[in-house]
Amino acid sequence: MSSERWKISVSGIVQGVGFRPFVYRLARERALTGFVANTSGGVAIEAQGQTAQLEDFLVALRKEAPPLAQVGEIVSISMPTRQDGEFALHHSATFGPVSTLISPDVAVCALCLAEFFDPADHRFRYPFINCTNCGPRYTIVQRIPYDRPHTTMHGFVMCAACQREYDDPANRRFHAQPNCCPDCGPQLSLVAADGHTVAERDEALNEAVRRLVAGEIVAVKGIGGFHLAVDAANSQAVKCLRQRKGREAKPLAVMVADLLAARRICRLEPLEEQALGSQARPIVLATKKEGHGVAAEVAPGYDQFGLMLAYAPLHYLLLQGPVRALVMTSGNRSEEPICIENDEAVQRLAGIADCFLLHDRPIHLPCDDSVVVLQSGMIRQVRRSRGFAPKPIVLAETGGMVLGVGAELKNTVCLLKENQAFCSQHIGDLKNLEAYRVFQQSLGQLAALFEITPTLIVHDLHPQYLSSRWAKEQALPTLAVQHHHAHLAACLAENRHEGPAIGIILDGAGYGLDQTIWGGEVLLGDARGYQRFSALESLPLPGGDAAVQAPWRTALSYLHAAYGAELPDLPFLADHACGPILIMVEKGVNSPLTSSCGRLFDAVAAMSGGRQTIQYEAQAAIELMQAAGGRLDEEGFPCEVYPEDDMLKISVRSLIRAVAQAVQAGMAHSEISRRFHAGLISAFTRVAEEARCREKINTVVLSGGVFQNRLLLEGLVASLERAGFQVLRHKELPCNDGCISLGQAVIGRQALKKG
Ligand code: ZN
Ligand code: FE
Secondary structure (H helix, E strand, O other): OOEEEEEEEEEEEOOOOOHHHHHHHHHHHOOOEEEEEEEOOEEEEEEEEEHHHHHHHHHHHHHOOOOOOEEEEEEEEEEOOOOOOOOEEOOHHHHOOOOOOOOOOEOOOHHHHHHHOOOOOOOOOOOOOOEOOEEOOOOOEOOOOOOHHHEOOOOOOOOHHHHHHHHOOOOOOOOOOOOOOOOOOOOEEEEEOOOOEEEEHHHHHHHHHHHHHOOOOEEEEOOOOEEEEEEOOOHHHHHHHHHHHOOOOOOOEEEEOOHHHHHHHEEOOHHHHHHHHOOOOOEEEEEEOOOOOOOHHHOOOOOEEEEEEOOOHHHHHHOOOOOOEEEEEEOOOOOOOOOOOHHHHHHHOOOOOOEEEEEOOOOOOOOOOOEEEEEOOEEEEEEOOOOOOOOOEEOOOOOOOEEEOOOOOOEOOEEEEOOEEEEOOOOEOOOOHHHHHHHHHHHHHHHHHOOOOOOEEEEEOOOOOHHHHHHHHOOOOEEEEOHHHHHHHHHHHHOOOOOOEEEEEEEEEEEOOOOOEEEEEEEEEEOOEEEEEEEEOOEEOOOOHHHHHOHHHHHHHHHHHHHOOOOOOOHHHHHOOHHHHHHHHHHOOOOOEEOOHHHHHHHHHHHOOOOOOOOOOOHHHHHHHHHOOOOOOOOOOOOOEEEEOOEEEEOHHHHHHHHHHHHHOOOOHHHHHHHHHHHHHHHHHHHHHHHHHHHOOOEEEEEOHHHHOHHHHHHHHHHHHHOOOEEEOOOOOOOOHHHHHHHHHHHHHHHHHHO
């Protein structure tokens, strides 16, 4: 039988994930000779043997790849045979600079857990156990290539036993960069609020559990930063946490040990269970179950819990004992980024945490827990962070290297290289200086890890945003992009759809071309450009941001717009000092115009018996949606659409009048919610049909934070699909402003192509 030699290159996430040892094993099993090595683009293999064996090898490369690998392209070409000995595994260092696709952080794997719970194992109860299939990655890498000296593990010298594992291609820990054990690796310590060490190692853990049981607030250092933990069943402890953190009502995340425990707390769909148990271990928003046993203060007025499973070995230990469920909220003050350093945490969380469960493995980059939700048939992102970043989003086209610096709130940054988009973890609210520092650090990190040198920086149209100002300080060309255009382009890019599309973009606020605040937009276009085809009427927002906190102000202003001076007599008006607000609106003082869909929800909620002031973002809208009980009404409130200023205006005033009449007629809040949602859905469907009729476009894109409203999203998708539209939604990125950086970057790339 004849022998052949093939040169095989494999791209994708194939480095630092146990891919070379896997190739080595496959080759040896098939008695092939040759070698495997890392290259700058992935992994290179030369394999020699019988044709059938080689073919089988090629199939297995893709089919049996290790869990963390994401095999992209496999290209094989035949070459002259050669005389070589056994199949060899070449060390990466001999192959020059390596551009590795760094994997996201991964929850501890089943094999490691089995060792972790085995009293006979050397790593029994060792909180830093990991292998090539699991453990921290993105949050510990400092430089490339991905090798131990370039991670935050560089200070730990492996003991002889760990080194043997690390050097043995047949071992599960072969080149597992964070490999360590109780003899040579990081350790726990428990530190009191005054900074003195109370206990170390296993005793630190035991003491932390005792304190949780006693109702204390324990700051716990994890993978991507600190959590503030309390026993989720302890009302008093949860109340105390809220009070000290200054977080009145916003739901807090709950962590349990496993799916069995999760099922006791929430009613779970199969897709939700799958997401909970996935390697990324995100927080899943899922429906509360009767008798959940979690303190009412964890998510008051909200029909879901943000639930997650343990993902660091340490979490399993915390949940082993009497505490069955932990509140695990980001270790920060309100909107600041999550703390990552020991000293920093003890300082910044002073006055909140009673004690600190620390460890000495440094975290290089902060990475919050990701949040996902089952909506419109699939798991969708709400906050894309730990476990997902920096996994690239694959684009349809290749092009120049471009940086998008994102929006002001829920900021992310995004770098494009070839056909990949590298979106950062959730960075947060850029009004905050601490977040601005993480913003700079993260974009530097992404550029370095993936060897990207952008030739263009794309920022928001708003000149005052810190990200816009940062962009202009760099010595590179810049481009300003309108916020809602970025939403449209992001959703198209994620769906690898070229467009053009009818973009229905509904959110809170974005700086408009006419310098008013946009947020209820129907744009026609693609990454090359757009036209504002339709929008909600622009109405005054008395006090600007102050109205965002007080939906009753918006309600009052919108009623004034609908009725003039003769306001209908609605119950909510009696509860507020309306005079000064009406004067502001009439005189146009500090009352910017907005077409925001978020503000429309606020106004309807406040008018019809819902929330008058809010304690966290979108609270009034969420409660209004919940009031509908998951149902829409056949008959929506009438909502007129009329031409004005070369576009179609969607009449907010007609909706407001309909709601006012319904309130006066004594219609229930729940019924008002159903008819309001149905009215909006019908109006946007009609506008999309009009756009199709004029422009012959049959694809609709839905983006903007308002689409986190499940009733609206699912109702509008159904309505548009009944009308024959192809409807595109976000899949890998959130529909909220977390997607803006991708949209900016792809728009920038098109601009580069035009030259
Ligand atoms: Zn493992
Ligand atoms: Fe937005």
